[in-house]
Amino acid sequence: MFVKDIMTKDVITVSPDTHLKEVCRIIKEKRISGVPVVDSGAIVVGVITLTDLLKILSRIYQWINFQEQSQSTFRDRLKEEKVREYMSREVISLKGEDTIEDVMRMMFEKKVHTFPVIEEERLVGIVGKRDIVHVCF
Numbered sequence: 725m726f727v728k729d730i731m732t733k734d735v736i737t738v739s740p741d742t743h744l745k746e747v748c749r750i751i752k753e754k755r756i757s758g759v760p761v762v763d764s765g766a767i768v769v770g771v772i773t774l775t776d777l778l779k780i781l782s783r784i785y786q787w788i789n790f791q792e793q794s795q796s797t798f799r800d801r802l803k804e805e806k807v808r809e810y811m812s813r814e815v816i817s818l819k820g821e822d823t824i825e826d827v828m829r830m831m832f833e834k835k836v837h838t839f840p841v842i843e844e845e846r847l848v849g850i851v852g853k854r855d856i857v858h859v860c861f
Contacts, residue, residue, distance in 0.1 A: 728820030731849030740808035770811035
């Protein structure tokens, strides 16, 4: 079976200028683990995931303890922060012709669970751990 057979084609994306608060809303509302970050030409320039958001929470915790500030003060500041500051820029992508075995190998070797699917440099889909579990079981 190929990635093109199981990928989600209607991909939710954000731009580098999307505010973190909006990304958090999307991830919570859609119950997804991350979103590709694309430029105006649908070229993937990064990805922001729950793991990235957890790293931000770690910084909040450390900052609050160091600055003796309230959590709400830092949250207010985060409302203005943009994805470009926190996204992962090294994106591991797949092609539609890659196999399920290719996906699993990449997941286990790279410890990445969501992959944009790229054809001719443009985003055409996304495949993640839920897709693999659904197909395999």
